[in-house]
Amino acid sequence: xxxxxxxxxxSHSQDIAKGTAxxxxxxxxxxxxxxxxxxxPDGGLGTSVSLIMDAINNAWSPKGVAILVDLGGAETNSExxxxxxxxxxxxxxxxxxxxxxxxxxxxxxxxxxGSSLDEVRAVAEELSAS
Amino acid sequence: MLETRKANGEVITGSVRLIHAAGMHARPxxxxxxxxxxxxxxxxxxxxxAAEWINAxxxxxxxxxxxxxxxxxxxxxxxxxxxxxxxxLVALVSADFPDTDQ
Numbered sequence: 455x456x457x458x459x460x461x462x463x464x465s466h467s468q469d470i471a472k473g474t475a476x477x478x479x480x481x482x483x484x485x486x487x488x489x490x491x492x493x494x495p496d497g498g499l500g501t502s503v504s505l506i507m508d509a510i511n512n513a514w515s516p517k518g519v520a521i522l523v524d525l526g527g528a529e530t531n532s533e534x535x536x537x538x539x540x541x542x543x544x545x546x547x548x549x550x551x552x553x554x555x556x557x558x559x560x561x562x563x564x565x566x567x568g569s570s571l572d573e574v575r576a577v578a579e580e581l582s583a584s
Numbered sequence: 585m586l587e588t589r590k591a592n593g594e595v596i597t598g599s600v601r602l603i604h605a606a607g608m609h610a611r612p613x614x615x616x617x618x619x620x621x622x623x624x625x626x627x628x629x630x631x632x633x634a635a636e637w638i639n640a641x642x643x644x645x646x647x648x649x650x651x652x653x654x655x656x657x658x659x660x661x662x663x664x665x666x667x668x669x670x671x672x673l674v675a676l677v678s679a680d681f682p683d684t685d686q
Binding site for chain 2: 481482483559560563564566567568577580581
């Protein structure tokens, strides 16, 4: 079996996170692992470090995991979640500087072809560069 | 509609009419890119009237192609499996990007 980079979607909103993950699964297919989390544990808007860590572990692949985030706290909490992973996983997770929906679809498309974590990140971040 | 020929050296070309109702939008772009990535060959595409060839393995560039319905998509490839790559991509576009199990 060929490993592909996993994708994690972190939004302040559960609906946006789930909807983005649905788009990725339908457009790109099921060969890439996609996990998502959104909202705080009380069901309101927000992000949670522990839920992000769970999502990273659910999408885990030996090739690594690329995280797509929406606003401020989603990024800082994702970085915190990465820091708290077991040490051998930390260096295999990146938070992409890319728009959440477009970045997730592009990153997953790149990942489906078997690309490395650096290549997947670069494709997602192309969207911010231009 | 389907024309493949061996041009000078290793370059294989093909062209196909885009019949998709909405033209080359997001989902077809993802399918085309994913298929292109299965081949080792260097593959470029362009919409019939464009000056520039773009990398068929770059999903953002394919999506930005914005080819309209009925435009002709030209494909060229070079490398080991170039012939199979062009045939597969022409088949994908001419079959209107069918859903596959993969």
